[in-house]
Amino acid sequence: MGFNLHEIRLKEDIMYGDVIIFDLEATSVRFLSKLTPVFLLTFITLYKKIYSLPLKGVYIINTVPYVSTLLSIVKTLIKPKLFERIHVCKDANILKEHFPLEIIPKDYGSTEKSIEELHEMCHLKYQKYQDRFDLLDKLSVNGSLRPARLANENDEFLGYHGNFRKLDID
Numbered sequence: 797m798g799f800n801l802h803e804i805r806l807k808e809d810i811m812y813g814d815v816i817i818f819d820l821e822a823t824s825v826r827f828l829s830k831l832t833p834v835f836l837l838t839f840i841t842l843y844k845k846i847y848s849l850p851l852k853g854v855y856i857i858n859t860v861p862y863v864s865t866l867l868s869i870v871k872t873l874i875k876p877k878l879f880e881r882i883h884v885c886k887d888a889n890i891l892k893e894h895f896p897l898e899i900i901p902k903d904y905g906s907t908e909k910s911i912e913e914l915h916e917m918c919h920l921k922y923q924k925y926q927d928r929f930d931l932l933d934k935l936s937v938n939g940s941l942r943p944a945r946l947a948n949e950n951d952e953f954l955g956y957h958g959n960f961r962k963l964d965i966d
Contacts, residue, residue, distance in 0.1 A: 800929055802846075804921060807928070813850040817891070821858035831866060837873045854882045855890060 820828075843851070856863060863884060871879050883890055888904040900906035901914060909917070922929075 800922060800925070801918070803928065803932065804925055807925070813852040815853045815855070816851070817855045817857065819857050819888070820860065820863065825862075828862070828866065833869050833873055836870055840874060840878075851878065851881060853894070855894070856882070856884045857888045857890060859884055859886055 856867075867882065867884065870882075883894070891900050891904055892906070897906045897908075899908055901908050902910045908914075
């Protein structure tokens with residue numbers, strides 16, 4: 797679903813940057829124990845490489861005390877500028893401090909639709925774009941169009957004919 801949401805955002809040109817909110821209220825210790833440093837680093841790397849959107853902020857709400865230990869590990873894995881964008885709060889009040897009330901869901905004491913209603917709206921949007929998703933699923937690479945390798949296949953520096961020293965732009 798994440799890639800489909802990204803596809804919709806590309807198509808509708810609503811790519812300003814992301815604010816990610818993690819609500820840990822119903823999260824178990826067992827789940828959090830699976831968030832190893834390697835997993836977190838992989839997640840951050842994939843997010844930056846695949847989505848390449850500016851990350852405006854990460855808000856972790858309804859936290860438990862051991863989240864601070866997890867964050868101290870994360871701090872060693874990411875750049876300081878990115879770490880400054882991570883905000884942690886034991887309740888959801890931080891959302892009211894940083895966002896207009898009109899965009900915070902009812903579930904957090906505001907005026908926007910509930911999370912369930914917003915989820916249903918997303919589901920309807922997915923249905924609207926289903927033909928596009930089906931088309932993208934059918935796309936494949938035609939390997940016969942790839943350039944031929946040079947005779948010495950083991951040469952990792954000169955593997956293909958031609959060079960890229962000059963770039964012409966029409």
